[in-house]
Amino acid sequence: MLAARELHHAYGGKTVVAVDAFTLAAGEITGLVGPNGSGKSTLLRLLAFLETPRRGELTLRGTPVRTRRERRAARRVVTLVEQAPFLFAGTVRENFAYGLRLHGVHGAAARTAAEEALARVGAGELVERDARALSGGETQRVAVARALALRPDVLLLDEPASAADRPAANQIYLALEAERARGAAICFSSHQLEDAYRWSARVVALAGGHIGTITPENLFRTDLPPGSGAREVRVGPLTFHIVTDKTGPATIAIAPDDLIVSAAPLHSSVRNTFRGRVTRLAEDGRGGITVTVDAGLTLTARITPAALAELGIGIGAPVVLSVKATAVRVY
Amino acid sequence: MGFFTEGLRRGAQLILGGNPEVFGIALFSIRVALVATLLACAIGIPLGFVVGTTRFWGKRAALTALNTMLAFPTVVIGLLAWGLLARGGPLGGLGLLYTWIAIVLAEVVLAVPIAAALTAAAVQSVDPRVRRTALTLGAGPLRTYWAVAREARFALLSGVVVAFGRVLAEVGAAMIVGGNIRHQTRTLTTAVALATSQGDFGLAMALGMVLLALAITVNVLLQLLQGRADARGA
Numbered sequence: 001m002l003a004a005r006e007l008h009h010a011y012g013g014k015t016v017v018a019v020d021a022f023t024l025a026a027g028e029i030t031g032l033v034g035p036n037g038s039g040k041s042t043l044l045r046l047l048a049f050l051e052t053p054r055r056g057e058l059t060l061r062g063t064p065v066r067t068r069r070e071r072r073a074a075r076r077v078v079t080l081v082e083q084a085p086f087l088f089a090g091t092v093r094e095n096f097a098y099g100l101r102l103h104g105v106h107g108a109a110a111r112t113a114a115e116e117a118l119a120r121v122g123a124g125e126l127v128e129r130d131a132r133a134l135s136g137g138e139t140q141r142v143a144v145a146r147a148l149a150l151r152p153d154v155l156l157l158d159e160p161a162s163a164a165d166r167p168a169a170n171q172i173y174l175a176l177e178a179e180r181a182r183g184a185a186i187c188f189s190s191h192q193l194e195d196a197y198r199w200s201a202r203v204v205a206l207a208g209g210h211i212g213t214i215t216p217e218n219l220f221r222t223d224l225p226p227g228s229g230a231r232e233v234r235v236g237p238l239t240f241h242i243v244t245d246k247t248g249p250a251t252i253a254i255a256p257d258d259l260i261v262s263a264a265p266l267h268s269s270v271r272n273t274f275r276g277r278v279t280r281l282a283e284d285g286r287g288g289i290t291v292t293v294d295a296g297l298t299l300t301a302r303i304t305p306a307a308l309a310e311l312g313i314g315i316g317a318p319v320v321l322s323v324k325a326t327a328v329r330v331y
Numbered sequence: 332m333g334f335f336t337e338g339l340r341r342g343a344q345l346i347l348g349g350n351p352e353v354f355g356i357a358l359f360s361i362r363v364a365l366v367a368t369l370l371a372c373a374i375g376i377p378l379g380f381v382v383g384t385t386r387f388w389g390k391r392a393a394l395t396a397l398n399t400m401l402a403f404p405t406v407v408i409g410l411l412a413w414g415l416l417a418r419g420g421p422l423g424g425l426g427l428l429y430t431w432i433a434i435v436l437a438e439v440v441l442a443v444p445i446a447a448a449l450t451a452a453a454v455q456s457v458d459p460r461v462r463r464t465a466l467t468l469g470a471g472p473l474r475t476y477w478a479v480a481r482e483a484r485f486a487l488l489s490g491v492v493v494a495f496g497r498v499l500a501e502v503g504a505a506m507i508v509g510g511n512i513r514h515q516t517r518t519l520t521t522a523v524a525l526a527t528s529q530g531d532f533g534l535a536m537a538l539g540m541v542l543l544a545l546a547i548t549v550n551v552l553l554q555l556l557q558g559r560a561d562a563r564g565a
Contacts, residue, residue: 050463072471080467086460088478098478099468150469 001026001185002047002078002154007056009046009209016042017053017209024154024185029176031196032189034206040189041083043206044156047187048080060154076103078154083162085143087131092118092142095131099150117149118142120178122171136163144172148179155179157188161195170248173199177249197251197331217290217300218254230325237296241271241325253329259301260322261291263311271325274299278317281308293321334532341533342540350537357541359431360519364499367435371442371498372491378443379450379490380476384462394451400444409507412437416508429510434518437504442494449490453483485559492556496549500542519545 002024009017017039024030024047032040045051047058049071058065058074065074087095096114100106105113118124123141126134134142140163147155155176161169176199180186190196196203201221205212220235228245233252240252260266265273276295284290289308291301299321303311313319345353382393414420416428416436427433457479465478480487502520509516511525519542526535 045463048467050466075466076469079469080463082460082463082467084460086458086464088461088464089482098465102469102474146468 001061003059004047005057005059007043007046007053007058009042009051009053015209017046019043019056019209019211022047022204022211024187026153026185027180027183028185028202029180029200030185030187031200031203032187032206033191033193033196033203034189034212036191038206039209040206041158042209044080044158044187044189047154048078048156049074050080077152078156079147079150079152080156081140081143081147081158081160083158084136085139087134087139087142087146089132090130092126092129092131092134095142096146096149099146103150113149114145117145120148120171120175121145122168137165137168140164141168141172144175148175151182152184154185155187157186159190160188162191169195174248194331197253198246199249217256218259220252220297222250222252224248224250224330235297238274240328242328242330243325244330246330251331253331254299254323254327255329256290256300256302258323258327259299261293261301261303261307261311261313262320262322263313263318265320266322268322269324270322272323272328274321276319276321278313278315278319281313281315291319293319295321338532338536342536342538345533345537346540353534353537353541355514356517356519356522356538357545359517360499360542361545363431363434363438363505363518364495367438367442367498368491368495370435371439371494372446374439375443375446375494376450376487376490379447379452380454380480382447383451383454384476384479394448397444397448397451401448403441403444404503405441405501406503406507408441409437409504412440412504412508428508429512429516431509431516433508434505434516437508438498438501441501441504442498445494445497446490449493450487453486453490454479456486457482485556489553489556492549492553496546496553499545499549 004019004022007017007019007022008015022043032043034040042051046053049058049065052071060074060078065071088098093111093114096117097110100110100113115124115127118127121141121144123138123145126138126142131142140160144157144160157176161172164172173195176186176188188200197219222233222235224233224244224247226247230241230243233240233242235252242252244250260270274295276293276299278291279294279298280290280292282290284302288302289305291303291308293299293301301321382390382397412433413428415422416425416433417423418428427436461479461482462475465475470478500520502524505516505518506521506524509518509521511517511521517525519538523535523538523542526532526538
């Protein structure tokens with residue numbers, strides 16, 4: 001839907017964004033993580049056509065966006081919710097009317113669109129409130145709803161839930177999930193790795209303006225049924241024993257260091273045991289060995305060279321991987 | 332002191348008695364000032380918007396020039412306008428010298444920098460998120476400007492009031508290009524100067540009191556607007 005190529009931007013000679021390739025696909029949520037000053041906000045502003053990159057190109061639906069006129073046209077289908085969103089003076093309803101009017105939605109249709117969008121983020125009761133008298137969390141929810149009401153093809157959000165409490169944040173992300181299901185390409189930045197893993201299909205890390213790598217091992221998307229405490233969840237052919245109170249979209253993560261590799265099943269308290277065959281053995285550059293195992297899903301464990309020697313395993317060898325239910329992270 | 336109080340008494344008498352000379356001059360002054368302010372704002376506010384919101388080479392110099400022009404002596408403006416409008420001047424053929432239009436033109440030159448400089452300051456102080464928000468909601472350049480103007484409206488109105496006050500109280504340009512002709516180009520300020528030089532202290536006091544009342548009204552309005560602007564952080 002929206003793609004960036006060789007994107008480069010600088011302020012006062014200091015490079016703030018240098019991204020070789022970045023794509024947002026329709027019907028997909030991308031999480032953007034990185035520390036303060038890593039370039040997340042600038043990248044989002046470039047993607048929203050609010051700033052013009054020094055170099056590089058943005059394409060929308062495969063068409064390059066270069067001129068002022070093209071950027072303006074692109075902004076009608078790409079919208080951004082800033083980290084500290086701005087609401088115009090007036091009521092919350094009037095804030096919706098502004099953008100909707102610009103998209104040709106007036107009168108009763110605009111009222112309905114505003115109320116529906118607010119309800120989606122659980123802020124229906126705010127519709128007649130003075131926009132400037134809202135709390136930080138309420139302002140964020142209204143700003144997200146204001147963007148949702150425009151039904152953009154690409155929705156960009158800079159820390160959309162940073163001022164919201166946990167239930168409000170969940171409501172915001174659930175609304176994004178519904179928008180994704182409608183076919184929108186969504187990208188949000190977050191300080192919270194947990195939010196990025198939980199609510200996005202793809203997590204991109206930004207550091208110093210560059211896209212970095214996030215250890216991708218042992219991350220599995222799933223949908224948790226209602227429930228709490230110790231539970232079982234199926235991911236592909238495997239069943240994971242986990243402990244969580246979360247429901248809905250989630251990412252299951254197992255640190256490679258937490259996976260125990262053995263030749264035979266362990267007689268222990270470990271709840272998760274997976275049989276598989278070694279597909280790859282490699283030094284990890286930090287004095288350890290990564291053992292990649294096909295157990296129906298690809299799982300990666302990290303062991304010491306001494307442990308590898310003791311186990312005496314090679315490529316194709318049958319192994320058992322074990323991990324405690326409490327060591328399985330759920331984001 | 333007796334002379335002074337006698338002047339005050341007579342001035343008050345002229346005002347309370349509805350003296351047609353005093354009120355004729357006052358209405359003429361207000362009319363000229365309103366037309367000049369309107370024209371100056373029509374030029375100065377868009378100019379201030381461009382200077383305040385866009386990036387261009389020499390922006391700092393443009394802002395400095397505008398701020399310098401705020402302190403431009405009115406007699407010099409009158410002098411330049413006279414040079415342009417005098418029979419031998421480039422615009423002499425228009426025959427505008429010593430007409431109310433000449434006063435308006437000189438006062439427009441005086442007020443444009445005020446409207447432009449205060450507009451630039453007002454829009455520069457608007458939260459940058461206003462512009463970005465309008466753009467992300469699909470606004471084009473004009474609607475984006477409008478959103479910024481709406482946020483800065485009290486500060487912008489303050490600029491209009493300051494320009495009106497300056498135009499109303501100015502004497503040098505009106506005297507030089509207007510000629511202080513009775514019933515034609517005599518403004519409150521030029522009439523005060525003339526009445527004083529003619530020794531009609533009572534009439535001068537009456538005109539002065541009207542001018543003062545107008546100045547106070549303008550300032551009260553300004554205070555109210557600035558109070559609203561401060562309360563909104565704009």
